[in-house]
Amino acid sequence: MCGLVGFFSPNNNKFNQEDQHRILTEMTTQITSRGPDDHGLWCDSEHGIALGFRRLSIQDLSQAGHQPMTSACGRYIMVFNGEIYNFQDLRQDLNQVEKITWRGHCDSEVILALVSRLGIEAALGKLSGMFAIALWDKQEKSLTLARDRMGEKPLYFGQESGTFFFTSEVKALYPHPDFSATINDGAVATYLRFAYVPDPLSIFKNISKLEPGHCVRIESSGQVINKSFWSPRDMFVHARSTPFQGSRDEAANELNDRLLSGIKQRIVADVPLGAFLSGGIDSSTVVALMKAVAPDRVRSFAIGFDNPRFDESPHAEAVAHHLNTEHTTFKMSERDCLDVIPDLQDVYDEPFADPSQVPTTLLCRLARQHVTVSMAGDGGDELFGGYGRYWDASAHWRKVHNLPAWRKALNKKILMGLSASPSRLARNVRKKFNRLHHDNAAQYYANHMSRWRVDEGLYPPERLSPNIYDDDLALNDDISLERALMHRDTQAYLPSNLLVKTDRASMSCGLEIRAPLLDHNLIEFIWSLPDAYTVDDHKKGILRDVLYRYVPQDIVDRPKQGFEPPLIDWLREPLKDWADDLLSADRIKNSPYYNAKVVMARWQDHRSGKRAWTYPLWTVLMLEAWLDKHQKRRG
Known part of the structure; x- marks a missing residue:
């Protein structure tokens, strides 16, 4: 688990070796927290390529795991962030074909050997794990970037002034003289809608996130070839058209065996390892199966809060006691949580407004004091229907989808006509009509997932940038609407929100997170279940x-509880002055990104206790706090 960064100027060696080295050093320094154990640079000024790396040592702690790493044949040079969980099996397969003298026992070396034998695209198809890869081909003078199937590891890329950039975190690009750091107004509007920047957008013009399951090749001519090596849509449709045919007990047996196998692969590490445990279904399953395969007693971690409404720690402790884990509960005061908020813009280098970012960042920092790797239950809600919104949205869409086209058009006209009005009547009309004008279920669900809806007058709807929510749902006779919505979340909400939250929070303190439920082979099986x-x-x-x-049913059976702090109270009390400053009329009245009058009206409602606008306001606050950090980074 590490961080990578680099740049490539095809046919334009505008920087000499010394300049390349200096710029690259400054860029890698921006992501030191992702790899505090080691760093490496490799530059070739003749061909305009520079690769930088920060290393968090997890496997093969020796210098044999140092990156950038050159293949044994000398053709390829690679920087790689992530973990390949089947690398030992791949290593054995390679040894059966040809006797290889290995320099160490890390997965990076196996990737390079596989690429040398099969080529990059065929090699990607064999990798099971989380990864972001940048591979320079010295023979072809080309650069290939690749991102894992579920989007666990981030990878940004783009071009400005003839230079291609790539990085684990966009803040690493600021030191490069060709990076303009120009904000993408469309991405800002899309962020305000969803409270995160969905793939493939980034907050900056000319910079994108490489989509999960994709690789992009940049030729020496500057030509860019972007293709998918694993399509979540195609795999989902195929799985639903060829469903699992066994009984429920047989399916549970298969699921159990696959989970055990995946967890067994993921507990391989040369550093201390533990697991997050909330006491919910997902994390409890992961910890329970860890106990079944781990050679040592499992270490588990939970976070508790003074406010019992938000405290899950007793549930986690009950599960831990039953499983006999070495359990640690970190009890957090309100002050502990509030002290994290000023650091959030260093942790999340794009605007990001999932309130659970606060306890997640805290939990990662505290766990890092004990372990270097932690297991987590990410993905369970999207794969097994953990969110009530799937049924709520499906039930309501089935009631309204057959409205006549003229009625939908009229409803939309009424909504947009009232979008700028702050009156209570306008709000009530918008609330009544905002779900009665969509042409298809994909549009409806995008509206359902919106933090600020398009009819609320915060931003011009035409400013929104195209993103994954614009794609049609994967629907046919074999796919229910509920499952299609769950699949949409695996394409959008999971990689662009939840995994961003986990990756940035953990890597800000040098902690690696492994998520067994996101094994692509397991996911394809889950998608096939009726x-x-x-x-x-x-x-x-x-x-x-x-x-x-x-684990006994009575220990884990309880209503779902969100992992969020009491923001509604914080914004009225301890965070009020901070929010007043960020949302002051003098500061935001001329905002180029949103309608300040709408925000100020809602802030006054919230402050007075007249009405709670917690999550929409948090979205704007996180944008304004990010804009402050952006200006400081630009110098």
Whole structure:
């Protein structure tokens, strides 16, 4: 687990070796927290390529794991962030074909050997894990970038002034003289809508996120070839058209075995390892199965709060006690949480407004004092129907989707006509009509997922940048609407929100997170399961069947509880002065990104206790705090 950064100027060696080295050093320094153990640089001024790396040593702690790493054949040079969980099997396969003298026992060396034998695209198809890869081909004078199938590891790329950039975090680009750091107004509007910047957008013009399951090749001519090596849509549609045919018990057995296999691969590390445990279904399943395969006693971590409304720690402690883990609960005061908020813009280098970023950042910092790797249950809600919104949205869409086209057009006209009005009547009309004008279920769900809807007058709808929410849902006769919405979340909400939250929070303190539920082979199997095995009771069906084999039902059966702080109270009390400053009329009245009058009206409502606008306001506050940090980074 590490951080990578670099740049490539095809046919334009505008920087000599000394300049390349200086610029690259400054860029890698921006992401030191992702790799505090080691760093490496490799530059070739003749061909305009520079690769930088920060290393968090997890496997093969020796210099044999140092990057940038050159292949044994000398053709390829690579920087790689992530973990390949099947690298030992791949290493054995390679040894059966040809006797290889290995320099160490890390996965990076196996990737290079596989690429040398098969080529990059074929090699990517064999990798199981999380990864972001930048590979320079000295023979072809080309650069290939690749990102894992589920988007666990970030990878940005783009071009300005004839230079291609690539990086794990966009803040690493600021030191490069060709990077303009020009904000993308469309990405800002899209952020305000969803509270995060969805793939493939980034907050900057000319810079994009490489989409999960994609690789991009940049030729020496400057030509860019972007292609998919694993399509979540194609895999989902195929899995739903060829469903698992066994009984529910047989499916639970298969799920149990696959989870055990994936966890067994993921507990391989040369450093201390633990697991996050909230006491919910996902994390409890991961910890329970860890205990079944781990050679040592499992270490588990939970965070508790003074406010019992937000405190899950007793549930986690009950599970930990049953499983006999070495459990640590970090009890947090309100002051502990508030002290994290000024640091958030260093952690999240794009605007990001998921309130659970606060406890997640705290938990990662505290766990890092004990371990270097932690397991997590990310992905369970999207794969097994953990969110009630799938049924709420589906039920309402089925009621309204057959409205006549003229009625939908009229409803939309009424909504947009009232979008700029702050009156209570206008708000009530918008609330009544905002779900009655969509042409398809994809548009409806995008509206359902919006923090600031397009009809609320905050931003011009035409400013929104195209993103994954614009794509049609994967629907056909074999796919229910609920499963299609779950799949949309695996394409959008999971990689662009949840995994961003986890990656940035953990890597800001040099902690690696591993998520067994995101194994692509496991996901393809889960997608093939009938609805009756997964989402029939709204309670993660078959995943509970597996968990009950290890933990009594009465310990883990409870209503779902969000991992969020009491923002509604904080914004009225301890954070009020901070928010007043960021949302002051003098500061935001001329904002180029949103309608300040709408924001100020809602802030006054919230401050007075008249009405709570917690999450929309947090979205604007995180943007304004990020803009402050952006100006400081630009110098």
